[in-house]
Amino acid sequence: MARIGVFVCWCGSNIAETVNVSKASEISGNIPGVVYSVDYKYMCSDPGQTLLKNAIKEHNLTGAVVASCSPRMHEKTFRKAAKDAGMNPYMLEMANIREQCSWVHDNKDEGTDKTIDLIRMMVEKVKRNHPLEDIKIPVTKKALVIGGGVAGIQAALDIAAGGVPVVLVERESSIGGKMAALDETFPTLDCSQCILTPKMVEVSQDPLIEIMSFSEIEKVEGYVGNFKATIRKKARYVDTDLCTGCGTCWLKCPVKVTSEFEQGLGKRKAIYIPFPQAIPSRPRIDPENCLKLTKDRCGICQKVCPTKAINYDDVDRLVEVEVGAIVVTTGYKIMPVSEFPEYGGGRYKDVVTALQFERMVCASGPTLGELQRPSDGKLPETVVFVKCVGSRDPEHHHSYCSKICCMYVAKQTMLYRHKVHNGNCYVFYIDVRSNGKNYEEFVRRAQEKEGAQYIRGRVSQVYKDGEDLVVEGADTLTNSQVKIKCDLVVLATAMEAPDGIKELAQKLGISYDQNGFLTEAHPKLKPIESSTAGVFLAGCALSPRDIPDSVSEASGAAAKVLGLLSKDEMHKDGVVAFVNEATCVACQNCIRVCPFVAIQLKDICNRKGEVLRQVADVNPGLCVGCGTCTPSCPSRSIELKGFTDAELFAEINALAEL
Amino acid sequence: MKELIAKAKELLMNKEVDLLIGYQSAGEKKAKPLLIKNPDDADKLVFNEYCLSNLVTYLNRPDIKALSKVAVVAKGCDIRAIVVLLSENQLVREKIFIIGMTCDHVMSPDGTEENIKCSYCKVRNPHLADVVIGAPIDERISKETVVRHEDIEEFNKKTKEEKWNFWKEELSQCIRCYACRQVCPLCYCERCIVDFNNPQWIDTRSNPRGNFAWNIVRALHLSGRCIDCGECERVCPANIPLMLLNRSLQEEAKDKFDWEAGFDPEAQPPLTTFRKEDDEEFIR
Amino acid sequence: MAEQYIDYDKAKEMLGNLTKNSEIEVFGPVKKGNDTFISKLNQNSELSFDYFITVNSIKEALLPRFEPILKYRINHNGVTLEDLPPVKPLVVFGGRPCDASSLPLMKKLFNWDFKDEFYLERLKKVIIITIACDEMDENCFCTSVGGSPRNETGSDVLLERVCSTGWKAKAISEKGKNFLKENSNFFNAKLTPEKGYPKIAEKDIPVVFDSKKIKTWIENNFESPLWEEFGANCLSCAACTFVCPTCHCFDITDDASMWKGVRTKNWDACTLPYFTKHASGHNPRSQSYQRYRQRISHKYSYYIDLFGQVSCTGCGRCSRVCEAGVNILDILKRIDKEATKGGK
Amino acid sequence: MNYGYYPGCSAKSTSPEFDASTLALIDFLDLGIKELKDWVCCGASSMHAVDKIIHTSLSAMTLDAANSEKKDIMVQCPACLAHVLEAKEVLNENGELAADVKEAVGKEIEAKMKISHFSSILHDEYGLDRIKEKVTKSLNALKVASYYGCLIVRPQELMKYDDPENPMKMDDLVEACGASPVEWPFKTKCCGAGTAISDTPITLDLTYEILRMAKQNGAECITVLCPLCHNNLDLRQKKIEERYGEKFDLPIIYYTQLIGLAFGLDPKVLQLDRLFVDPFPLLKSKGIL
């Protein structure tokens, strides 16, 4: 039999002015099941809470209703007090008689009547409430970072610094990402590799970080605190344990192939490391070009390898790792120029992407920093940069802004002018967006001190007239057509979501937007959380951003991971869905509507292990308690604790006239 | 008919199926279900325009579900129920053998005219069947055609008050025999919502209040799922025009979600999914 | 007393008159769609007398679909019981002899170990005006269970058709005599009996099985595989039991809101899947054929053990209403054949 | 294929060779396309700027002409194409302008027919493979610059002709006939027809650039699909050569004429002799004639 206490708060005059609190308390005392009722000036005060605690003990209460302010204000307070007094906290409910009653009504009789109704509704609910326990989830103290660009490197380092082991998975054969290919970085013009490679080395030397390069995520199962990831270690044909990275193999390899790292501007071998500072500094064999693997000839690398590390029979291997949290830092890709034939992309060798330009001016690039245009090696005397190529162009490509182009174009004009002091450089732009620390100053330096000529307008066409490239565009400030003859055109093409990101998102159960960028759980308040608990996001996987943003997000994600993994088990609210397995017929409605992938089918077996039938099964670790599953179930075999049908019906029922 | 009997015999003789569900004659202009395990009984099988029953409903019966494979004689309209059951994980495709019958039309329950549902049938040639028996029949309307139910249109000419009085009168006659539920191929819950008592969702008394709640919840639970077989209305001993409700919700599903149940087992049922641009003109 | 006749118009007038009196409940035949139902009449009811047999039986008049057996209110001082509405006198017009003959059967049950005051009170206050049959169909088998198209059992007044628009009335009981007297102004129709009425004679409905043999067979064949065959088509709805004049199972449910409640006796049916479901989740009659076996066995065996009589009047309603094609007569004939064959 | 041919007024005045070569191809390929009986001038190139209702009504009447013969519409002139497509869109959107047009025309006009350019029909419906089969006289690697002009690809949403930046249909067609299409950047540049009368020097400038680029990229001739482009490139070529002191000698040949040649049709029938820049020396030197 229920023994319920009702506590009506005056909130000074906030409630008492519009509600006859003593009458409310008195009438509430007559509700069947209520054994104690009282009104008090400030329930939330220490004496008020003591009153509650004492009443729970003295009257042996099974439930309590505090009629006061909004539960959003003090539910935690009173539930904690109830818990301290030995009552299950979920057996306490609040009737909101301040925000939703005394403050919105003037008439005291009406306010009092409504108050009594609200109390009665909560009393009836409490009668049906069940004691709930917080959900405890054990956690695996290990993290997985997917993507070894600068964001992934930073996240791995920060997590490891917190004492948690990390597996860093990278699709390419070296970590470093796009940043490793950059020449200098804005707005400081410090050398990209000079600041990145020490971090890469740090990663490789951290005993808590395991790098799995040339590997991809095959499958992810489990849930927050308890993920099991299967990682495909792609066949490398080089035993990374035996290999010392001496370099003999790639020096002797006779096959030359266009280098992806050099953006197609340089060559590599069929057995190669993508760039000299690669981490791990272990080569891989490109099976499509290796003579041994394609034609069963050559085999030189095996012959010259001093440690017998070459294995032509290597195959993909699957490795399972158990982790408690995942950080996704899969970065971006750059649109290739071939998408823009109207700008000469794919037609003229001297129309290049900004990333290619980085390699062209980089001291470690294919020309060792000597600026030569790709077609004939000539020093370009006039260069035209075109911004917003593919970005901010909803009719043809992407509607979004790629965010970093304004800055790197300004940087590249400087890099160009530093190489070619009397060269001409023009920039076609729509707007100049330079809203970072020292960014605006940087752009102005490019324009005012470094001689870049900015033309506001779009380019209509790039074509070749004789030996010259001609850029035709509009100057919308002077309202005139512009035609510039030049030697090199650099297109600041849009940043795009990388290949395979949708498949990865599906494996992780996280969502992505129409552009393929991963979606944050909340654009403002949960910018680095995904919709799946325990999966965090950082860097350009979310949308275009620059290095400082990516790095700070990575650190943020690492902090989230460390917070999550700091305890042996996680505690969460006991308001979760539960299944009545006796009546569930596994129609999958709940599974289909659950936004958090918290419900799965489970087999019910007999003693011999034969499957008798299937039922829905809620993973309380993933369930967030929204209750969308409940109305989707026609036989009501799934319900939400704390908001069961019986509880809500009791509230409705309490409205029937006396 | 010969082909059907031969196929049935073959299936039962070769033990390809444990049970075959078909139709037998029940007198002049009448047919009723026939459940047979013995190949000799296959001679009783008939198929004609009086074969109204949607035999798919038997596939939900626990004793029949327990069998390893069952053959069912089904018209295109009946197969739509199989599609829904497949999409809702209630049947295992490999465990049923669908003998699809081409069917131009069946008769109305009283046997006097063409059944109303046949005038807008889109599956005269059954889909999804393991074997199709009968000559191909010209579909009278295409799959893309949006069906407007004349009875709904007519009904919607009534005022609010007329509608209310109509249903009050009709539903007061419901005796709560649950024939509508039991015959429905899509009512397969282990425990029906009406059999709940904590909380008591639906008043079990066959008073107008209980009858309203029952018929509301029934229509609602079939919304986006009803495949228009009309069995509930046919078996209702009180002759309540239940399909008026079901058809209007079919129309709503078509209009608002571009959905017709029972054609694609892979598609997401409309009430378990959404589109961001769904209608919300009615939401303030 | 001279012979009394009543025609369609007078009958309508009489029933209309009775309906005006809010102190009595009147039931009569009302047409809906192609079928006729015994319904509680109100001012707007459209009576129809040209029917073969009503879909439902007159059971509904005496054993309502739902009926309050307890009412209470809660207030701040506690719980108070409320009075139940009094049982009103009833007139039931238009049942067939197979309807009326169910009443003595039902009386035995409701007068058994527990006296059901609601049923018995109604039975006391009811006037049953039965119309003898003058049509039949393939589902009729009253003669096999001791009835006949002109059986008087259970009726207070029996009407026999003499022409296309009227009947000859015959009082069977004292109540009937008084009713005819009180309403003699409606039973004074000048009707000339026409040739060809009644259309059917008792011999038109031959006896087709021996209920004794059937009882014995049932007693000995609980596990017979034939039951599975009999119940194969059954979809487990309650249509057959709800139209049956002798099915009488009910459930007791509470409907309560915060401050008041009512406990109600509701029709229930052994054919429904949840009828025997235990709280444990176990269901001893989990399959439809088991439930159907219960229905037949109850009528043709257990009831005889308890009350010495078959609890079936041969009206055939269950077969007519069953859209799954379960036909009780076919099954009884088959059992009879099996019993004869087996010699038991 | 159920097209009626809408030639437009140019075909009947300034460029009968376009008309003639088109009809010759229709006849040769047995496409069964006949000229619409009641087609109306589309009102180019001034009416659309003067009065929207009259402008749309003119094209609507052509749609009506097609309706009365139950035909889809085949168009050759890009301006005509743009205007009938626009009228179709206006009528289907059924807004205020459509109501005005209905009133002006005096009837309800259904706009459900298909409207296609002849080059699209050859390219997409008849098919390049079948065209290749019909070629009897290969164009012998003649270097052809396909010049589409500005109208046929713009606005893309309306015309839906081909890639607006780099259309390929004519290139494909002449390639199928054995020619070597020249890749060049000025396929869709404006020839300046709009200012040809009002400010001729501008037009001459623009057309000069086109001729220059074609020549620079190795073209031996230019093929076109627009009568006005043809006018500017062909009729004014001599004037341009004088003005800029540069010799081009680039024959400007309709694509229908080139295809006709490949099919072995009589140059007279194709009216090649009507061209101002004499194509015969080139064709002879390439062994095509």
Add this chain to the structure above:
Amino acid sequence: MSENWEPKIVTFVCNWCTYAGADLAGTSRFKYSPNIRIIKTPCSGRIDPMFIVAAFEKGADAVLISGCHPGDCHYNEGNYNARRKFIMMRRLLSELGIDNERVIFAWCSASEGIKFARLVNEVSEKIKELGPFDEYHNLDQEER
């Protein structure tokens, strides 16, 4: 209709938007009609259309249901799922002749205190016009 009849409006709201919006109406002291009783659920996705029937059965004259605006759902999608159910329920109720003005759906965010107050007042006024929902309440017959 008795003189002092006041409509009874049962309101189902989600915890994150509309409940917070109602709180904001309170903290902003926007006055509204006292005829509503709020029942809190975590998300509009938790609100079963049959709650509407239950509320009418227990004497409600109108039912107001409100959740987060599309895109604002705390649980991302609950309100989208709810919306489809409401679409169906509305059609069904209108087929049965139940006034759609007695079942009101709204989106009301945590910042829309004023919208919540106005909404309640409008609904309350409308229901006062329509009068008590006796048609439904009278369906509750205890005996035949």
